[in-house]
Amino acid sequence: MTEEFQIHIPISFMAIYTPPGKIKPTLGMRDLAARYELCEDLANLLTEKAANMQFTLGITEELVLAQCEAGLLAEPVVVSPQEARWVVCRLAELLQWPMNQLLQAPAPSQPN
DSSP: OSSSOOOOOOHHGGGGGGGGTTTTTTHHHHHHHHHHHHHHHHHHHHHHHHHHHHHHHHOHHHHHHHHHHHHSSSSSSOOHHHHHHHHHHHHHHHHHOOOOOHHSSOOOOOOO
16 A cells, blocks of 8 residues: 555455566556455445345355356446456455355456
């Protein structure tokens, strides 16, 4: 975090924009902060929706998270596949749901 930015961007999010073997993200701090804030807001906004889906549909947390990820990647696409995966991992964290399957499966590729 720099003096210019008052938010802390987690390493897990910065990793999306940091190429393997590098330490500097490919986005500038202003753009990186904007992308992070969007993704963090999405995760927080989805908490109530996800909990309601699990309760009303009687489906597993894993299925709810998979459906949320698919929804994030539906047209119009607002986040990249890697960002969508980060959002659902953060959603699982906020809801204190297991995310083992998310961490093991590769992020879906974005359709052309």
